[in-house]
Amino acid sequence: MEENIKIEGINNIYKVNRKEKYWLFRAGDKARYFDNFYFNKRIGIAWDKINRFEQISTYDILKSEVEKLYPEEDRPGNIYNKIYKFTHEMKAGDIIIMPDSDRKRVAFGKIVENEITIGKIFEQKQLLHIKNDKQESKVEPGAINKYRKVEWINLEMKDRLSNKLLLHLFSPHSISQLSNDIKYDINKILNDIFIIDNKLYLRYNVNTENDIYARDIGTFYQLIKYTEKVIAILSDEEEKIETKINVSSPGDIVAIMSCSALILAVANYMLNGGFIKFNYKDEVNFEVGGGKSLYDYIEQRHRHKIEDKKIEQLERVLNIARENIPEEEFKNMVKNLELNPPKLENIEKNK
Incomplete structure (x- = not known):
């Protein structure tokens, strides 16, 4: 992550780093963890049978662990792809965009460190287990037990967002990387003054x-x-x-x-x-x-x-x-x- 830059004697104007990624992150089913994540300055995911770092050390090991621990899951790829993005692809400095259930509020934040917390049972007890309201045939993800620290920068109402950004919020995936063509719309929410491509x-x-x-x-x-x-x-x-x-x-x-x-x-x-x-x-x-x-x-x-x-x-x-x-x-x-x-x-x- 590049630091804020100094141009001709002016300090701390934020320069958008080409390496930083922008992630749409959903706070659980129907965004039920939105307030918990926002006020506790974090984001988290479930699938709590994966509760040791050895289980996520590589993609192949994670894939094997998911298939072994969730044999009844008919789409295991969704699970290990989601966990791998959260634990390996997200990095400190990346931007998180987290909408609430009806998208009226959207939280914008930045991952502050690469360290991941796994398997703290006392934190799990603070959260409700996800329930499958439609009673569909799929495996329960269990409790949230994998966390990343996030410094929330802005909490914006939907009316303040561009139409282009709002369209991205309709992605069906719980974790998805947004394309770089959205960086202007996001950074004008985070900064009054910023630099993109000089x-x-x-x-x-x-x-x-x-x-x-x-x-x-x-x-x-x-x-x-x-x-x-x-x-x-x-x-x-x-x-x-x-x-x-x-x-x-x-x-x-x-x-x-x-x-x-x-x-x-x-x-x-x-x-x-x-x-x-x-x-x-x-x-x-x-x-x-x-x-x-x-x-x-x-x-x-x-x-x-x-x-x-x-x-x-x-x-x-x-x-x-x-x-x-x-x-x-x-x-x-x-x-x-x-x-x-x-x-x-x-x-x-x-x-």
């Missing part, structure tokens, strides 16, 4: 449950336009900020851009309604109107030397921006959308 993502939460008006979304896109112009002046490179929008009341707007301290600083300020203030000593100082400076959250202060010609260009662009996006208009957008900007401190959850 692209920086900033998530702005839209919390209103009222109707969303085009003028408010338009204000946000105007801010993006002027942010791009300022970045182009400061960096001598054109930067196109992409957006993904899911404003289904509540929802979110995600701004996507290059991984650069300068670009992050400019975008974070201007999209929060602040404007860059500069002086004539060849320095640009970043301040946010009415809020905390980005430097409250980072270790190093950045000052970017610029030419007089660029200062004139910045003045021109920022004056136009102030005219086209009055402070009152920005405040109305924030109020109407109940807009929460991304915060750097939330990434401590992923350390």
Whole structure:
């Protein structure tokens, strides 16, 4: 698992590791163990006749043990595949997505260590045995007796999830690895600011449950336009900020851009309604109107030397921006959308 990375002096922005896996995990039949797993910071599986590490040391040994201990099971492959995924394929740093029975709540967490606990009888007594309500002809899995420690990061309501992610929750399997194309939808739940494949993502939460008006979304896109112009002046490179929008009341707007301290600083300020203030000593100082400076959250202060010609260009662009996006208009957008900007401190959850 890669650590949170440092880009050009900015620490602790979470970089999505290509090696981390995403697992859909069901908390028992009809998610009956959901609360137990969530509040005890763990996940677990049953088939309690498998209760020693020697029985799971290799796939072939596990397969043999299942067939010997559960001879009446007509689909033993389901059992040993499930146990093997849990004990061998899941690793520390992998992400767990655990829905409750009706998918109204979904817990997101991270496996915190590779150690597995097996066969603690006192823990088994805290849990109900799984009952087969339909009385079908299949073997009872018994009590939960194999556990992994999980640090739960978010507990989200279904309404906050993307349609793409919701579709994955309908997988019939109790343990299934999700494809990597879902990593964006999952990581925007876990982080306000994160990096995937050298692209920086900033998530702005839209919390209103009222109707969303085009003028408010338009204000946000105007801010993006002027942010791009300022970045182009400061960096001598054109930067196109992409957006993904899911404003289904509540929802979110995600701004996507290059991984650069300068670009992050400019975008974070201007999209929060602040404007860059500069002086004539060849320095640009970043301040946010009415809020905390980005430097409250980072270790190093950045000052970017610029030419007089660029200062004139910045003045021109920022004056136009102030005219086209009055402070009152920005405040109305924030109020109407109940807009929460991304915060750097939330990434401590992923350390």
